[in-house]
Amino acid sequence: MRAIGIILAGGNNHRMKELSQKRAISAMPIAGSYRSIDFALSNMTNSHIQRVGVFTQYNARSLNEHLSSSKWWDFGRKQGGLFVFTPTVTSDNNSWYRGTADAIYQNLSFLKNSHEPYVVIASGDCVYKMDYNKVLEYHIEKKADITVVCKDMPAEEKIDRYGVIKMNEDNRIEEFEEKPIMAKFNTVSCGIYVVRRRQLIEMIEKCAEENRNDFVQDILIRYKDLKRMYGYKMQDYWRNIATVEDYFSTNMDFLKPEIRDYFFRQYPDIYSKVDDLPPAKYNIGAKIKNSLVSSGCIINSTVENSIIFKNTFIGNNCTIRNSIILNNVYIGDNSYIENCIVESRDTIRANSHHVGEGEIKIVIEKNERYII
């Protein structure tokens, strides 16, 4: 118990288009059975971090529902626990979180009342497995003030929405640019930081005094020469979900055997809220190829190269191809869906036709569903 955890889960992004109308990115369903924040939460619990604060702001209904009990990640402990911080009006503050640093500042007592010497900060919108203790050990070994987890991205990948960093041969960070139009380096920050708790309190308080609110701009970039900032290179799978394309391709990655093996069968496990759904059911007419299907689904027709989330019903004589069907969707008979993401709880009428041409189409029909 050397560290406490902070998960920044407030974010929203217009590049998620209609998908973010309903929920914060941290609550986006991933890989059939999970939500994006499950990865950070499971990493925390698997790293034996027992006291974790989740900072939410944007449309947190879905997220709060998911976090309604902390027992799924084993945070329901007497020592530590899961704390959800949404913005509140207090006697000396009545504003929303104006940024990530401000979010931490407004809940600084969480940091002050802890006794653990270190803080691990992660964001709730990334898909990865990581033992934060390894970063912590590295942090101590390097005598760093702040350690930033980073990853080399392939040259062809567009990285203009990340923070990019340049390190010297000792891995000390020399340059740090946030969302440059033209990136000069291809090492990106993964949004995972380790910092000493007192150091963080000091920096956050200073920041607030100067009316600065953003953790990356106003702390990491401003302090990069003053403080000893080191990069920790991550080699394993890591994806950030910030655009519809990323979201789609991250989900589709789970159709690859090595990714499934890494996340589903290798130690440690990723945990999520248990929904008590029955096994998936394949009726006569089900023709399913290269797809992931979650519990509670009833399938009556063709599904290819797709991910079907929980509790979805697919009627007779449908074809679902290269698509993601989110939780609790009803698809009527004779429908054809290709290259689409169908929003959760939607009802697709019989004989519907949805095809994403050139890009992924987001299907939101919002029809009433009548339960007989």
Added chain:
Amino acid sequence: MIKKEMIAMLLAGGQGSRLGVLTAKVAKPAVAFGGKYRIIDFPLSNCINSGVDTVGVLTQYQPLRLNTHIGIGIPWDLDRNIGGVTVLPPYEKSTNSEWYTGTANAIYQNIDYMDSFNPDYVLILSGDHIYKMDYEVMLDYHKSKGAEVTLAAMPVPMEEAKRFGILITDDNRQINEFEEKPENPRSNLASMGIYIFNWKTLKEALIANANQPALDFGKHVIPYCHKNGAPIFAYEYNGYWKDVGTLHSYWEANMELVDVVPEFNLYEEYWKIYTKSDVLPPQYISAESEVERSIVSEGSQIYGKVYNSVIGCGVVIGKDTVVRDSIIMNNTEIGAQGEIYKSIIAENVQIGDCVKLGVGEEVQNETDPHIYNNGIVTIGEKSVVPSHVSIGKNTVVSGITTAEDYKDDYLPSGKTLIKVGEES
């Protein structure tokens, strides 16, 4: 003061010997059912769905799996400050120590447990039936009739009545007589082994009969109450209720779940069946596979062809393997190019490549024809079946078997191959 109107006592100590190797290492209530569930999930879920939040589970035979499954009752929301689920094994006393010698004796030995909740009513359940029942409705009936004992009962076909305990009632459903497995039944109302007692009546009857060897509800306690003039009523139940006591009835009940609209519907929103799930990921169906008329649970990976089968969690079915009319329980792995027909394969079994199960003639089982019949192949848990072997019908295999155990790579129909003492 602690006070619960009704508490439940769930009898889960039985072996269920007619399930053969399936219950060699686990008690019958802990046997898997319907893919991800275990048999005890059905009465436990009924309890919580009926608002009964205090359940004593009486265990005796092979309790490890049952204990780990129940834990502190989190999956059924039975982790309560007061009440909740309590596992009650037999225990040593200062003057004597005995096992649970009969159904009612087990309850008798736990009078202190029941007393601690000051109940008005005690519900007695058995942990080996598949059904959905609202015990609260039964309690309302019990109260409205002014009964001291109420027995749930269901009409069965007259020709089958002789396998059950039969209740003979008057027009008001008050019970006049009992017949245990009668040759010529006079009624077709069969007792389901579900009882509500007024706690006072039950306690008095248990204490009065304490010295009766193998104290049993059907044989001793209920007849005793009847003799003493306690009003006993039958509560008629007409829904789905299945005793999965034999391998064939167990197989049949599982197979019914794959019907388009099964008689026993697991997909009902408002009467959920809860279970402990260790496996969360979705299931993967590969590009070469076919899955039809089947139910498949979390985390399974299907590379072969599955028809008319019930597949548990974390199962792997290899490429080009055909599985038909079979039950495959949690974490079993089947190699490639196999043929699996009408088989019940228990948990954590390893089956090699090119293995055929359920082929050949229909021959009666050599050792236990009353257990292994109807052509079903049964494979016990943690067994290993080597590659390239064929296994006939009405067979049973248990333990780590190697190619030497199969003459000419073939285990003929009707054979029993149980290797003991070689647990992994």
